[in-house]
Amino acid sequence: MIHIKTVAKYIRRSPYQAIAATLIMSLTFLTISVFALITILSVRLIDYFESRPQISVFFEPGTPQEKIEAARKTLESTGKTSSIKFISQEEALAIYREFNKDEPLLVELVSADILPPSLDVKAEVVTDLPALADLAQKSEGVDRVIFQKDIVDTLSQWTNAFRQIGVAIIAVLLIVSIFVILTIIGIKITIRRGEIEIMKLIGASDWFIRMPFILEGIFYSVFGAFIGWSVSYIALLIFASSGLQSFFSGVPIFPIEPIYMIAVLGIELFAAILLGAFASFLAVFRYLK
Amino acid sequence: MIRFQNVSKIYYNTKAIDNISFDIKQGSFVLLVGPTGSGKTTIFRLIIRDLEPTEGDIQIGEIDVDKLPKSKIRHLRRKVGVVFQDLKLLFDRTVLENVMLPLEVSGVSEKEARARAEEVLEDVGLTDKIELFPLQLSGGERQRVAIARALVFNPDVILADEPMGNLDLETSLQILDLLEAINRKGTTIFMATHNEHIIDRAHYRIMTLREGVLKSEKKVLKTNSKTEEEKKDDKKKENQEELNEGKKKIKLESLKQKK
Numbered sequence: 152m153i154h155i156k157t158v159a160k161y162i163r164r165s166p167y168q169a170i171a172a173t174l175i176m177s178l179t180f181l182t183i184s185v186f187a188l189i190t191i192l193s194v195r196l197i198d199y200f201e202s203r204p205q206i207s208v209f210f211e212p213g214t215p216q217e218k219i220e221a222a223r224k225t226l227e228s229t230g231k232t233s234s235i236k237f238i239s240q241e242e243a244l245a246i247y248r249e250f251n252k253d254e255p256l257l258v259e260l261v262s263a264d265i266l267p268p269s270l271d272v273k274a275e276v277v278t279d280l281p282a283l284a285d286l287a288q289k290s291e292g293v294d295r296v297i298f299q300k301d302i303v304d305t306l307s308q309w310t311n312a313f314r315q316i317g318v319a320i321i322a323v324l325l326i327v328s329i330f331v332i333l334t335i336i337g338i339k340i341t342i343r344r345g346e347i348e349i350m351k352l353i354g355a356s357d358w359f360i361r362m363p364f365i366l367e368g369i370f371y372s373v374f375g376a377f378i379g380w381s382v383s384y385i386a387l388l389i390f391a392s393s394g395l396q397s398f399f400s401g402v403p404i405f406p407i408e409p410i411y412m413i414a415v416l417g418i419e420l421f422a423a424i425l426l427g428a429f430a431s432f433l434a435v436f437r438y439l440k
Numbered sequence: 441m442i443r444f445q446n447v448s449k450i451y452y453n454t455k456a457i458d459n460i461s462f463d464i465k466q467g468s469f470v471l472l473v474g475p476t477g478s479g480k481t482t483i484f485r486l487i488i489r490d491l492e493p494t495e496g497d498i499q500i501g502e503i504d505v506d507k508l509p510k511s512k513i514r515h516l517r518r519k520v521g522v523v524f525q526d527l528k529l530l531f532d533r534t535v536l537e538n539v540m541l542p543l544e545v546s547g548v549s550e551k552e553a554r555a556r557a558e559e560v561l562e563d564v565g566l567t568d569k570i571e572l573f574p575l576q577l578s579g580g581e582r583q584r585v586a587i588a589r590a591l592v593f594n595p596d597v598i599l600a601d602e603p604m605g606n607l608d609l610e611t612s613l614q615i616l617d618l619l620e621a622i623n624r625k626g627t628t629i630f631m632a633t634h635n636e637h638i639i640d641r642a643h644y645r646i647m648t649l650r651e652g653v654l655k656s657e658k659k660v661l662k663t664n665s666k667t668e669e670e671k672k673d674d675k676k677k678e679n680q681e682e683l684n685e686g687k688k689k690i691k692l693e694s695l696k697q698k699k
Contacts, residue, residue: 350545351514353517353541355514355546359545
């Protein structure tokens with residue numbers, strides 16, 4: 152309790168240093184939160200595309216059912232497929248209607264006749280997809296084969312690159328944050344050198360003297376993390392409800408459930424405690440020998 | 441209570457104190473007298489292990505100060521109350537907070553620390569000033585705060601380093617009265633001073649330091665809490681002095697008669 156009072160007093164007495172430390176920590180944790188959200192969204196996006204049929208084999212409208220069945224058997228006989236689903240013209244129309252339900256004109260213009268029947272094929276192993284696609288292409292009555300591996304690969308490459316950039320930015324910001332806290336706590340220790348000397352002379356233990364400085368570092372870090380997280384969450388709520396949702400129309404990556412955000416907050420607060428403690432430990436051992 | 445055995449302290453090739461030995465018994469009031477730079481503060485800093493001796497042994501009660509592990513130094517400092525030469529009060533804390541501080545650093549609860557601090561502040565006559573800051577007090581009042589802070593642990597010994605440093609005579613004597621009152625309750629007082637008025641007025645043992653060397657020791661009669669042995673020594677000295685005086689008088693008388 153006495154340490155908390157002391158920390159409160161130290162912060163009150165030098166508010167600008169406290170604001171500077173908190174802002175830099177907020178910036179760091181805002182960046183961490185943003186990249187955490189991007190990671191969550193990209194995982195969902197990739198999952199979505201991966202859960203889609205990996206190969207869609209479209210037949211020419213009016214292709215007899217026997218030919219479609221023959222193609223199906225040919226693909227199944229390879230032993231490389233995990234599932235094959237037949238989509239009839241009527242089912243294709245239902246999917247089309249569902250997808251364009253907000254645009255009645257488009258729905259009216261299309262009938263089942265002009266939509267192709269298809270086979271949605273999933274492979275056991277992703278590396279078998281090209282061979283399966285080739286085989287499907289050679290089957291009789293096949294109009295075209297859509298191969299989703301490229302989309303997933305491209306997305307994965309993008310998100311990996313994005314994650315690497317994120318990790319690099321976060322690493323730089325973390326280093327900056329550590330130095331900012333170290334410097335601010337160092338300045339405070341220097342300012343309070345007289346008080347520290349008195350405390351030692353009247354019997355204070357080293358930890359009694361160190362503790363308020365360590366708690367102060369943790370406070371800046373934790374408070375900064377909370378602000379950073381709050382800003383990212385507010386931004387997510389604003390953008391998710393407008394621009395982003397329509398941009399990802401049809402891809403169910405929103406909403407991000409509060410439990411995810413609480414988990415992000417929990418992890419960030421834990422990281423903030425470690426970060427603040429580490430930086431202020433460095434300061435205390437550097438300046439309070 | 442306090443024992444120095446052949447203690448020397450060398451700072452950068454300069455001997456601050458040189459082969460000093462003395463004993464101070466529990467309940468004594470001892471003055472350490474000497475000019476500035478004679479080593480008075482060094483002795484006090486050695487007692488609380490703010491410095492380590494270059495040679496010799498220091499004992500406070502049962503504690504071997506010079507052999508004390510660093511982790512135990514704080515326990516020693518809780519047994520010895522110190523009134524520092526520059527007081528070392530925290531100017532951003534109230535009188536009460538300053539006096540509570542030693543208790544708080546040792547883990548005493550705020551409530552208990554407050555009660556004890558108020559009690560001690562009452563003893564030093566500062567009950568009506570507890571919410572003031574040190575800068576709002578007179579020099580004598582600040583000294584009292586420093587004494588109260590030294591007293592708050594109810595220590596066996598109080599080291600007072602020039603506690604009347606910049607005070608006028610009247611205030612100095614008030615501080616001395618306060619220290620004497622504390623001493624009457626059984627606390628050992630070891631006080632450094634170069635204030636001639638205080639030295640003249642003192643009724644206690646006086647140790648004189650010059651350039652780091654203990655030059656002389658004088659025990660004066662009126663003691664408050666001297667041991668039986670010390671009282672006997674004093675009585676002997678008193679009788680001897682009376683005898684010498686008598687002899688001198690007889691000699692003078694006989695010389696006069698001869699003339």
